[in-house]
Amino acid sequence: MNAAIPRSVFPTPSRTRPVSFFRFASKNVNKVYFVALHILVATVFLVPVTWTALGLCVGFYIVRMFGITAGYHRYFSHRAYKTSRWFQFVLACIGCSAMQKGPLWWAANHRDHHKHSDKEEDPHSPVRHGVLWSHIGWILSQRSEGTNLETIKDFARFPELRLLEMFYWFPAFILAGICYLVDGWSGVVWGFVVSSVLLYHGTFLVNSACHIFGSRRFETTDASRNNALVAILTLGEGWHNNHHHYQSSANQGFHWWEIDMSYYSLLALRSCGLVWDLRKPPAKKLHPTASVK
Ligand SMILES: [Zn+2]
Numbered sequence: 001m002n003a004a005i006p007r008s009v010f011p012t013p014s015r016t017r018p019v020s021f022f023r024f025a026s027k028n029v030n031k032v033y034f035v036a037l038h039i040l041v042a043t044v045f046l047v048p049v050t051w052t053a054l055g056l057c058v059g060f061y062i063v064r065m066f067g068i069t070a071g072y073h074r075y076f077s078h079r080a081y082k083t084s085r086w087f088q089f090v091l092a093c094i095g096c097s098a099m100q101k102g103p104l105w106w107a108a109n110h111r112d113h114h115k116h117s118d119k120e121e122d123p124h125s126p127v128r129h130g131v132l133w134s135h136i137g138w139i140l141s142q143r144s145e146g147t148n149l150e151t152i153k154d155f156a157r158f159p160e161l162r163l164l165e166m167f168y169w170f171p172a173f174i175l176a177g178i179c180y181l182v183d184g185w186s187g188v189v190w191g192f193v194v195s196s197v198l199l200y201h202g203t204f205l206v207n208s209a210c211h212i213f214g215s216r217r218f219e220t221t222d223a224s225r226n227n228a229l230v231a232i233l234t235l236g237e238g239w240h241n242n243h244h245h246y247q248s249s250a251n252q253g254f255h256w257w258e259i260d261m262s263y264y265s266l267l268a269l270r271s272c273g274l275v276w277d278l279r280k281p282p283a284k285k286l287h288p289t290a291s292v293k
């Protein structure tokens with residue numbers, strides 16, 4: 001083990017001391033804001049609906065989904081392409097603004113998902129642990145606290161990422177402030193609250209629906225499926241059976257009709273010189289190994 005890397009940036013909380021409300025809230029900040037954001041969706045009835053607010057909602061959904069799919073998933077979890085250290089940090093900040101914890105936590109858990117996919121040790125298998133668990137239960141569980149930095153030591157060696165991991169909520173607060181400056185409370189409610197909740201469930205559909213509903217082109221050792229609707233909602237992540245078949249590919253849509261907005265965006269970034277060495281599956285990996293079920 002690399003001595004320079006702390007074992008976890010989220011030490012296991014003591015269970016022997018009495019827990020005050022504030023200590024509980026600080027230890028479970030991710031759960032507190034997850035629940036709070038869902039409750040705050042009700043405030044859509046208290047603010048005017050404006051075109052600007054709706055634009056913020058859609059715009060920040062797309063930008064932050066890209067931070068999750070192209071950043072947290074394809075880059076930090078799978079190293080499907082290369083980029084510079086400063087743009088790596090930008091991707092991490094955009095991902096953090098989605099309020100799904102830091103890139104090290106996210107990617108470490110996702111690597112565990114692939115390592116144990118649809119086995120007992122899978123953090124969020126709907127086949128093993130049920131749909132509700134795979135969708136939101138695992139996020140709220142104490143078992144999902146902490147980050148095994150050994151699993152993500154290739155990125156944990158960057159001090160700026162470890163710092164961001166501790167303050168992963170900060171980019172989201174900046175984003176909420178931008179929403180307020182642009183369109184007041186309507187901007188905050190639609191551009192931040194509603195957009196973040198939609199973003200949660202769009203992302204979580206990959207963990208739940210894409211291991212239950214859809215077709216299987218490849219005979220993988222898990223229950224992963226290609227789901228076109230989820231692919232549209234998640235900028236290409238719904239081609240999940242393709243992804244489990246060849247995980248390190250920058251594109252998850254393997255054919256022209258499999259819309260993959262994250263990949264098209266990465267191609268645009270590559271043309272600007274911001275990312276490079278996008279990995280693609282070799283031709284022999286594209287042959288179907290299973291019929292549609
Ligand atoms: Zn999966």
Ligand SMILES: [Zn+2]
Pocket residue numbers: 073077078110114243247
């Ligand atoms: Zn993956």
